[in-house]
């Protein structure tokens with residue numbers, strides 16, 4: 171049963187679950203009109219020739235080569251700081267293809283041979299330990315589907331006084347979601363034996379920037395694991411091959427890639443990364459540090475920035491992704507009138523803890539200018555601020571943890587652009 175709400179949004183009475191989401195009546199005229207005469211069978215050329223060869227490691231269709239990560243540094247191919255953003259506007263479904271997972275490297279990609287790589291655990295432990303890959307691979311492993319988001323995702327929206335006209339991936343593509351498989355950190359820490367004074371763990375990567383973060387021990391014992399697999403295969407080099415720390419729902423930079431050292435301590439190390447890069451100034455002048463959780467957030471992927479709706483009006487499915495670093499997404503609301511009225515989107519299962527959740531809402535566009543927004547709320551009632559609300563909390567130049575509502579303006583010509591609403 172569809173409920174018609176403001177401006178052509180077709181809201182269902184049941185918002186979660188399987189079955190066909192959209193009634194046939196809502197779709198109506200999408201198919202290419204069939205003529206009254208019977209359709210003649212057209213034999214495709216591909217049925218008249220031999221098929222081509224397949225590859226030992228599969229690749230996307232050649233016609234999909236435009237679907238790529240986009241680099242945002244001055245010299246992406248060299249060592250040094252690089253951000254590769256994921257083309258979220260092309261993603262349908264909750265798992266980001268491994269080759270399209272976003273990436274942030276502070277000092278390029280290290281070249282690590284797994285046979286020589288070791289993980290060391292030392293500091294306030296009873297028995298310092300060293301694991302080579304072979305030994306680590308023998309431990310019991312868990313598999314978890316989780317998003318990963320850079321604290322600096324959507325920085326342009328946070329900083330730029332006027333909205334930049336870019337794709338969703340270029341604006342907010344520093345987030346992805348994968349199935350991660352690895353060894354719970356508690357197994358390794360307990361084997362090393364924690365001393366009574368142990369409170370923090372400093373994790374260090376084996377890259378040239380010696381990226382390092384301090385993390386509270388109690389949270390790590392509950393949730394962290396050493397990830398070895400990503401979407402069923404060994405980690406990609408971009409994601410920290412041969413191993414990375416994974417801490418569900420926490421800001422990207424604590425998920426130390428190319429992990430080689432864990433030092434148990436009684437206090438944070440205040441590494442250059444945590445005291446320099448990842449603290450930020452609040453509007454009241456106070457400094458916010460160790461802001462680990464990524465907050466609830468959502469983006470409409472279809473339609474989104476620089477896309478053009480193919481017809482000036484008619485049926486479209488609004489689709490997007492929502493996530494929260496605290497738990498599950500409870501609901502997503504969508505507006506097509508800049509936030510004046512809202513309708514509940516359908517959530518597509520599985521709705522997982524600290525993972526992408528897909529949402530959709532059918533929309534019959536009337537051809538008038540529309541401002542699209544999505545607003546996610548998680549199971550703890552946390553919801554997204556407007557941009558103005560977010561800006562009131564932080565100092566002018568702060569940009570980490572930006573989770574304000576993302577707005578898209580659909581023009582009468584069908585063109586979609588980034589706006590602040």
Ligand SMILES: Nc1nc2c(c(=O)[nH]1)N[C@H]1C(S)=C(S)[C@@H](COP(=O)(O)O)O[C@H]1N2
Pocket residue numbers: 271272273274275276277318319320321374375376377379380381408409410421422423424425426427428429
């Ligand atoms: N060793 C190391 N770990 C690192 C980084 C790095 O530069 N070196 N970048 C961090 C940052 S800032 C982010 S957002 C995440 C990104 O993970 P991804 O590249 O797998 O998406 O890795 C984090 N872990």
Ligand SMILES: [Mo]
Pocket residue numbers: 274319320321322422423
């Ligand atoms: Mo990051």
